[in-house]
Amino acid sequence: MAKWGEGDPRWIVEERADATNVNNWHWTERDATNWSSEKLKALLLGLSVENEDGKCEVTEVSKLEGEASINNRKGKLIFFYEWNLKATWTGKSKTGIEFKGTVEVPNLSDENDMEDLAISVMLNKDEPETPLMKLMKTEGAEKVRQVLGSYVDYLKTEFTQGMILPTANGVSKTSSNSQSKAKCDKTQISSSSSSAPPANTGVKIPTCKFTLRDTFLTSPPELYRVFVNQDMVQAFMHSPAVVEGERGGKFRMLDGKVSGEFTELVPDEKIVMKWRCNNWPCEHYATITLTLMDRSNETELKVECRGVPDSEEEQTKEGWKRYYFEAIKQTFGYGARLF
Structure with missing residues (x-):
């Protein structure tokens, strides 16, 4: 057999450091069912829409049946997924009355385009008529469609890492997103002429940066403790949390929806952390810097x-305002004006 770069090109086979699946020629398959199940739940739970009539939120994924897998043959990725899911939504009117209903997606699969996906929104039988039903049927259904589209995107980026193995020059061959309607072909993705980044660099995604400001009627030392003290975090999050308030310490809260690590702590002045939501691409962290500034009888927090992934910018902003700023003020009575 000729060595790489020598001999008759018809018989050259690329050398591989791991000596496996040369040129990505052999069929390999990866089961994505468990990963998909967790990803779909993470994306759907907490999804909310709101207008002048009230607010609706997905509070439970009661049914999630199906499977997903990815196959690699000759450097081409073939995706298969088929899901039947049902979720519970809870609506609360401006007058405080609660309503419950369901959202059903009977056939989320590679056979259907996302814009043609059937989404059924219903009120529970014993519930009275409410304008919130219209809200869920329009904006709610569209938001469900968007997050299910995000699941497909994550399946084709985050979960496919390592499926296309590096070639002799250490780069992987990528695939374009040409999709087939035939289920027997399982949405084949054709190879493109471009190359992906070197192996083990992860999936590059577009990100953004932004700044939020708020003021709290308390001192910098007390506000600093709110973020690094486990008991205080559990109090304003209203759920169990793990918080190791030291440099290099880990944190995990909201049932694992948020996690990270403290990378720099300047007592009463600054907190820097690696921070992520569990629906972000695997191992992708944002850098969050909290700066506390003494403003006489209150503290300004920057x-x-x-x-932050571009697609998660607005959701991340709203999450910080709701689960941090508003929750801290309500729990500890630090209410102050919003910049």
Whole structure:
């Protein structure tokens, strides 16, 4: 057999450091069912829409049946997924009345275009008529469609890492997103002429940076403790949390929806952390810098966020305002004006 770069090109086979699946020629398959199940739940739970009539939120994924897998043959990726899911939504009117209903997606699969996906929204039988039903049927259904589209995108980026193995020059062959309607072909993705980044660099995604500001009627030392003390975090998050308030310490809260690590702590002045939501691409973290400034009888908090996925910008902003700023003020009575 000729060595790489020598001999008759018809018989050259690329050398591989791991000596496996040369040129990505052999069929390999990866089961994505468990990963998909967790990803779909993470994306759907907490999804919410709101207008002048009230607010609706997905509070439970009661049914999630199906399977997903990815196959690699000759450097081409073939995706298969088929899901039947049902979720519970809870609506609350401006007058405080609660309503419950369901969202059903009977056939999320590679056979259907996302814009043609059937989404059924219903009220529970014992519930009275409410304008919130219209909200869920329009904006709610569209948001469900968007997050299910995000699941497909994550399946084709985050979960496919390592499926296309590096060739002799250490780069992987990528695939374009040409999709087939025939189920027997399982949405074949054709090879493109471009190359992906070197192996083990992860999936590059577009990110953004933004800054939030708010003021709290308390001192910098007390506000600093709110973010690094486990008991205080559990209090304003209203759920169990793990918080190791030291440099290099880990944190995990909201049932694992948020996690990260403290990378720099300047007592009463600054907190820097690696921070992520569990629906972000695997191992992707944003850098969050909290700066506390003494403003006489109150503290100004500046939150600088860098490396947030573009698609998650608005949701991340709203999450910080709702689960941090508003929750801290309500729990500890630090209410102050919003910049």
